[in-house]
Amino acid sequence: MTEKKTATYVQKMPASWWLRNPRYLAYMLRELSSIFILVYILTFLVQILLLRDRNAYDAFLAIVESPFFVAFTAVAFAFAVYHGVTWWGLTSKVLQISFRGKTVPPALVLLGAIMMWAVVSFLVYLLLFRGV
Amino acid sequence: MALEIVLLVKRFRPELSKEPFYQEYQIPYTEDMVVLDALNYINDEVDSTLAHRWSCRMGICGSCGAMINGTPRLACATFLRQLTRGIVEVEPLDHFPVIKDLVVDMEDFMQKLAEVMPWLIREKIKPLDRGEYFQTPGQIRLYGQQSMCINCLICYSACPVYGLDSEFLGPAAIALAYRYNMDSRDQGREKRLSRLVGKSGVWDCTYVGECSVVCPKDVDPAGAIQRLKFPGSLHVLKTLLPRL
Numbered sequence: 169m170t171e172k173k174t175a176t177y178v179q180k181m182p183a184s185w186w187l188r189n190p191r192y193l194a195y196m197l198r199e200l201s202s203i204f205i206l207v208y209i210l211t212f213l214v215q216i217l218l219l220r221d222r223n224a225y226d227a228f229l230a231i232v233e234s235p236f237f238v239a240f241t242a243v244a245f246a247f248a249v250y251h252g253v254t255w256w257g258l259t260s261k262v263l264q265i266s267f268r269g270k271t272v273p274p275a276l277v278l279l280g281a282i283m284m285w286a287v288v289s290f291l292v293y294l295l296l297f298r299g300v
Numbered sequence: 301m302a303l304e305i306v307l308l309v310k311r312f313r314p315e316l317s318k319e320p321f322y323q324e325y326q327i328p329y330t331e332d333m334v335v336l337d338a339l340n341y342i343n344d345e346v347d348s349t350l351a352h353r354w355s356c357r358m359g360i361c362g363s364c365g366a367m368i369n370g371t372p373r374l375a376c377a378t379f380l381r382q383l384t385r386g387i388v389e390v391e392p393l394d395h396f397p398v399i400k401d402l403v404v405d406m407e408d409f410m411q412k413l414a415e416v417m418p419w420l421i422r423e424k425i426k427p428l429d430r431g432e433y434f435q436t437p438g439q440i441r442l443y444g445q446q447s448m449c450i451n452c453l454i455c456y457s458a459c460p461v462y463g464l465d466s467e468f469l470g471p472a473a474i475a476l477a478y479r480y481n482m483d484s485r486d487q488g489r490e491k492r493l494s495r496l497v498g499k500s501g502v503w504d505c506t507y508v509g510e511c512s513v514v515c516p517k518d519v520d521p522a523g524a525i526q527r528l529k530f531p532g533s534l535h536v537l538k539t540l541l542p543r544l
């Protein structure tokens with residue numbers, strides 16, 4: 169079994185591997201999305217912390233309302249939606265939900281999850297902006 | 301005039317050079333040819349120095365995997381007519397050390413496979429005269445999909461996690477651990493889980509998902525890996541909590 173091997177040629181993965189097919193690229197975008205989401209959450213946390221200090225809060229608001237930051241938020245939002253949808257896409261394949269002895273098809277699980285997500289988002293919206 | 305096709309084959313001949321090189325072969329083409337037929341034709345009629353593995357010619361033995369136009373596939377299950385590009389590029393499976401031409405070294409996988417103990421583990425083995433272990437069709441269904449694995453290693457070639465760090469246990473080995481962990485006759489779940497939650501186990505998987513896309517047997521290793529993360533966490537919890 170342990171005979172000595174002749175020289176082998178080692179294949180290294182090129183740094184550009186993720187450009188090889190659209191699925192790798194989609195994966196990399198999903199990974200990248202977390203950076204945008206992280207930055208957004210950090211700013212949001214800072215904003216909450218500054219609530220105690222009126223002046224500092226106003227100064228911070230000016231930054232957050234600048235066109236650059238609004239553009240960043242829009243991109244972060246797009247990434248968050250992308251992350252959410254693809255995450256559920258993958259998760260729906262992993263969850264094996266049985267109903268009457270049959271596995272529910274992943275597409276249906278995905279649909280259910282997205283609908284639930286939309287409802288929860290709407291409730292949060294009502295809570296925050298309508299004060300229900 | 302007879303139709304012809306061009307194959308561009310990545311070759312490595314350690315006796316000649318340390319570097320791999322590409323060689324072009326122009327051979328007769330027919331509609332019903334798979335890539336393996338082309339390689340066999342080259343080997344038989346054109347250049348007997350070309351080394352490649354094959355056996356069953358029907359997607360069962362798992363030995364003919366290669367990168368075909370950049371995607372890992374079984375050479376015997378890939379029709380030339382399915383490939384769109386003019387020239388068909390055939391390279392050894394990605395991420396594995398190449399021994400010669402299209403022949404790669406599978407030793408690493410063989411060791412990993414043994415680590416997940418892909419056999420039925422019983423605390424007490426029932427004597428043969430007591431008969432077989434019965435299973436319902438429902439119990440078989442729980443692991444049937446993963447039991448289809450033919451160890452072709454195509455999933456490893458598609459896995460960038462394995463490409464970056466070959467310590468990773470990898471898709472097929474973990475899918476086979478799942479196959480045995482889901483088997484009602486098996487009693488070795490915790491043993492396998494302790495390997496799976498360990499170094500380079502299930503947590504190294506970031507769910508790229510390409511292994512499940514390329515798998516010729518629809519084993520869905522990616523799904524199996526994610527499904528093991530929950531029992532894996534419970535296993536860690538159990539070992540951390542002092543026995544009550």
Ligand code: SF4
Nearest residue numbers: 449450452453455515
């Ligand atoms: S899981 Fe699929 S791709 Fe991987 S070794 Fe098994 S059959 Fe081949």
Ligand code: FES
Nearest residue numbers: 356357362364376
């Ligand atoms: S020759 Fe056996 S799987 Fe291709």
